Amino acid sequence: MSSQVNRAIVLCENWQDKMIMLEEVFGRDIEKDITRQKYDFLSSGVGRIAKGASPDEKLVLDMVKKTVNKLEKQLYPNPVIRVLRRLKAVMFDRPLQAAKFKKLRNENLATLSSAVGAMGLNPDLLQLDRKLDFERAKTSIELISPWGSSNYQVKVNFEKDLSGKYQMSSYTGMLKDPLNPGQNRSYTFDVGLGINAREAANLLQGRAVLQYYSIGGDRMASKWMQLDFENLTADGIPLLKETPADHDFNxxxxxxxxxxxxxxxxxxxxxxxxxxxxxxxxxxxxxxxxxxxxxxxxxxxxxxxxxxxxxxxxxxxxxxxxxxxxxxxxxxxxxxxxxxxxxxxxxxxxxxxx
Structure with a gap:
């Protein structure tokens, strides 16, 4: 986890995002009707973050815990019931949640390491176990000089799926010109394109890459891919053009x-x-x-x-x-x-x- 990321703040922001989504559908007076959902979401997050929380995270968690306690009183007015529920949470619920989260995290990191390696990058250099906080819905990790060349950088982009696992969605290759920063080039490659980091570096230099893809069964086809820096989008992004292999060029x-x-x-x-x-x-x-x-x-x-x-x-x-x-x-x-x-x-x- 990056030292700059406060997971407790991200937890609160995630709930606010959910509230905005629900209010757009059901109106602005919905909060009183989803007390249980808010309680479950925040209490689960507190249990997940509390162990190993940084000093800054603990400050925010203290405020979140007060909110959780207020919600608990609304849901369970009887103090005896609240005491019993807290005992159950300490003895059973939280250890079970921690074990499930640990398993999910370890499996996810192993899968991501393989995916990153398949892209031609060293997962150890990305330090996935430290920089993926498992709280943010989207996050990115920058890798400077993946092969010792300071003019080429990669930013790997991750998105969390419904199961809570991160998936590598894309990566951005950045080719820098130290003598002429105005000539710097960058492009975000979707993982589905199957372009590895070295091929991306070649594409950013204006060269073409041949990609093979399945067309059903055991049949394969191929196409050339090349960034066109002469024709840019309105945002200044080059077009990634595709040409069937052997089509007017063999x-x-x-x-x-x-x-x-x-x-x-x-x-x-x-x-x-x-x-x-x-x-x-x-x-x-x-x-x-x-x-x-x-x-x-x-x-x-x-x-x-x-x-x-x-x-x-x-x-x-x-x-x-x-x-x-x-x-x-x-x-x-x-x-x-x-x-x-x-x-x-x-x-x-x-x-x-x-």
Whole structure:
């Protein structure tokens, strides 16, 4: 639980939210008719929070307990009945509630840890056991630098269901530009999209990700997903566009064409294609020592070729650069050709990086 969250205050706010909901339906004079519901809600919350309450929470709980006592007198005017009910609460009700809550909490934390891990995040870094207070209906946990990179942050969003368990509803990826804060990018990805945190980082950089989904039975289909930063909503949010795979853009065909022109068959390898489908750039070392990058761009129906400065270049320009490098360093080229003939696979692994 975060030290900034006062669970006792959240308990009171939760009841107020319920009151507002009921008043919208039944009118503003409803409170006197739901005394028992208020008593059950607040007394259950007090029993849940009292153990391990912070000093600030205890201050609020003292006020809540006074309200609970007043409600109890209204419901049970007979003092003997009240004493018996309190004994029952101490001896039976509260221990049972505590045991049920502990079980629910432990099961929920285990489920959430698996869900967070499936998104490519480390649940230990989120400190779910400390930061989920199990009082708020909605809450978020920020994770700065999930992989040691300070320019990428993730905020995981949780919502409580009817059973009282938290479910991970979405997460917000934030890509920051320290030199130009105005170019910061963020987008909230629904968990149902199946996009993990690394793929989200690639999407925020403008690259595309291929997603597979079921279309019934054992059949699967795929689609490209890409954030369009040229077309924003009224709130300044980029559009997440979807394109059926192979619809006017076939990654394998496009990459194979580039590989043939450059005489680089390793570009069309399964490893390289899988990397591009995940939104990664493919780094290709040239004979002149420079590095060129390839990435899928289904929105524009092409494989984008970028130079070392991440500036777009054409395939023809890249081909001319290669030819020029071969003319300048014929001896180096001859040596490398011999190495390829001796061990083609090893040379491919050295020239291709994902």
């Amino acid at each position: 990654l394998r065909q496009e990459v194979s064409r580039i590989a043939e022109v450059l005489n680089k068959p390793e570009l069309a390898s399964v490893r390289a294609l899988n990397g591009m489908e995940q939104g990664n750039q493919i780094a290709l070392k040239q004979a002149n020592g420079k590095t060129t990058y390839l990435e899928a761009n289904p929105l524009n129906k092409q494989v984008l070729i970028l130079n070392e400065k991440q500036q777009p270049i054409t395939l023809e320009q890249l081909k001319k650069q290669k030819e020029a490098a071969l003319k300048v360093k014929p001896q180096q080229v001859k040596t490398r050709v011999k190495k390829i003939q001796r061990n083609k696979k090893q040379q491919q692994d050295q020239s291709l990086h994902i």
